[in-house]
Amino acid sequence: MSQTSFWQENFKIGSLSIPRFMAAPLDGITDSPLRQLIREFSPHELLMTEMRHISCVANEKDQRSLQFNPIEQPLAFQFSANRHEFLEKAVEMVIQRGFVMINLNCGCPAPVVTKSGSGSALMANLPLMEDLIKHFIKAINGRVPFTIKIRAGYKIKNAVEVAIMAEANGVECIMIHPRTQPEGFTSRLDFDLVRQVKQAVKVPVVFSGNLNNFMAVQRTYELTGVDSFMIGRALWGAPWKMREITDAAQGQKFTIDTATAVQYALKHLNLNMHSFGPRGFIPFKKQLPQYIRSIVNATEWRSKLLRSQSEDEMRGMLDVIRQEHA
Ligand SMILES: Cc1cc2nc3c(=O)[nH]c(=O)nc-3n(C[C@H](O)[C@H](O)[C@H](O)COP(=O)(O)O)c2cc1C
CATH class of the missing domain: 3.20.20.70 (Aldolase class I)
Known part of the structure; x- marks a missing residue:
């Protein structure tokens, strides 16, 4: 074999x-x-x-x-x-x-x-x-x-x-x-x-x-x-x-760029809202830092994102990050 x-x-x-x-x-x-x-x-x-x-x-x-x-x-x-x-x-x-x-x-x-x-x-x-x-x-x-x-x-x-x-x-x-x-x-x-x-x-x-x-x-x-x-x-x-x-x-290379990683963070946030209801953005805080580890100014963004008080606030910041890395 x-x-x-x-x-x-x-x-x-x-x-x-x-x-x-x-x-x-x-x-x-x-x-x-x-x-x-x-x-x-x-x-x-x-x-x-x-x-x-x-x-x-x-x-x-x-x-x-x-x-x-x-x-x-x-x-x-x-x-x-x-x-x-x-x-x-x-x-x-x-x-x-x-x-x-x-x-x-x-x-x-x-x-x-x-x-x-x-x-x-x-x-x-x-x-x-x-x-x-x-x-x-x-x-x-x-x-x-x-x-x-x-x-x-x-x-x-x-x-x-x-x-x-x-x-x-x-x-x-x-x-x-x-x-x-x-x-x-x-x-x-x-x-x-x-x-x-x-x-x-x-x-x-x-x-x-x-x-x-x-x-x-x-x-x-x-x-x-x-x-x-x-x-x-x-x-x-x-x-x-x-x-x-x-x-x-299989000898192939699969990679995801930073903008796509942030896009998946947004997708994950959507799924969390669907699964956990209006406060679904809170458990997402556990997942989020890993998605943004390779963005520019990751530390600053992480602390801002982790302080978000609503889904909209979090989504807004992720959108800005996505556009910055597009
Ligand atoms: C945060 C966290 C939660 C875990 N939860 C479980 C669990 O529910 N059931 C389980 O069998 N192992 C659990 N594990 C162990 C993992 O399945 C895995 O065996 C361990 O993390 C080593 O693999 P890794 O180095 O690829 O992460 C957990 C590990 C971590 C870090």
């Missing part, structure tokens, strides 16, 4: 055949508006929702979590969980909505999540993690693939043990961000550990961490042999990023 065809070929998670590149879940960032913009550039790649707790879904505490535009498909739903109460109901709701995969978050390092035993804390409680996996597999009953997203470990690196246990219980893909909980999102990535995970299981392994360009992807593949590559923070304020990488994998 030539290198080129490896990058272009789909791989399989259970019965689902998808491209080798996918978008990572980023809580507060990869919401429906951003996913719709990613889809404009990357028509076939798997997208994932932000993590939501099973009880939050089952009790409809966050009405928005199950909503998406059909163009976002194929779209996986990510749960967090620390007990199996409400699990069956939440799974049923997600499957009825048409999500093509269910993923369990076993990697979130945030203390607000781990203190309840969810996220990466599951990696320090294998009996609970195994129990949850068994319950998910039973509730899903083969209707969509069930996958997990793990870290290197909680405090101690046990990803190999976790992956073997998960595969033995029917998990169909292991996604891994190779840092421990205290390492957060910035320390050195443990490529060797991912290579060991890949060698220990037959199900596909997806790598997540610092994949900002195709060179990083190639190096990761050489070091680990994983099946698939997840693009995370690189998509923040740059929904075209996965396209840049997939085009580079």
Whole structure:
């Protein structure tokens, strides 16, 4: 098999055949508006929702979590969980909505999540993690693939043990961000550990961490042999990023100029207003700085934009910036 065809070929998670590149879940960032913009550039790649707790879904505490535009498909739903109460109901709701995969978050390092035993804390409680996996597999009953997203470990690196246990219980893909909980999102990535995970299981392994360009992807593949590559923070304020990488994998160059980037910021603002209502410009403040990082006088514009009190004020400034860079 030539290198080129490896990058272009789909791989399989259970019965689902998808491209080798996918978008990572980023809580507060990869919401429906951003996913719709990613889809404009990357028509076939798997997208994932932000993590939501099973009880939050089952009790409809966050009405928005199950909503998406059909163009976002194929779209996986990510749960967090620390007990199996409400699990069956939440799974049923997600499957009825048409999500093509269910993923369990076993990697979130945030203390607000781990203190309840969810996220990466599951990696320090294998009996609970195994129990949850068994319950998910039973509730899903083969209707969509069930996958997990793990870290290197909680405090101690046990990803190999976790992956073997998960595969033995029917998990169909292991996604891994190779840092421990205290390492957060910035320390050195443990490529060797991912290579060991890949060698220990037959199900596909997806790598997540610092994949900002195709060179990083190639190096990761050489070091680990994983099946698939997840693009995370690189998509923040740059929904075209996965396209840049997939085009580079085919020897092509895809670029977006500054004026177009600002145009996409405006488009993102529109989608936010549509999704979140009249105050939709406020959550957009989290996305905005990334879109304007390469404009002239970025720092001054950023602080002015972040002080906007209305959608119109924000839109007006973005229009000026767009014209200045046209
Ligand atoms: C702000 C933020 C939110 C995140 N939210 C989630 C989440 O909801 N679920 C999850 O599995 N991982 C989450 N992650 C981890 C990412 O999916 C990814 O594994 C990590 O950022 C490393 O990849 P990157 O370097 O490509 O961003 C989050 C990371 C960040 C920085």
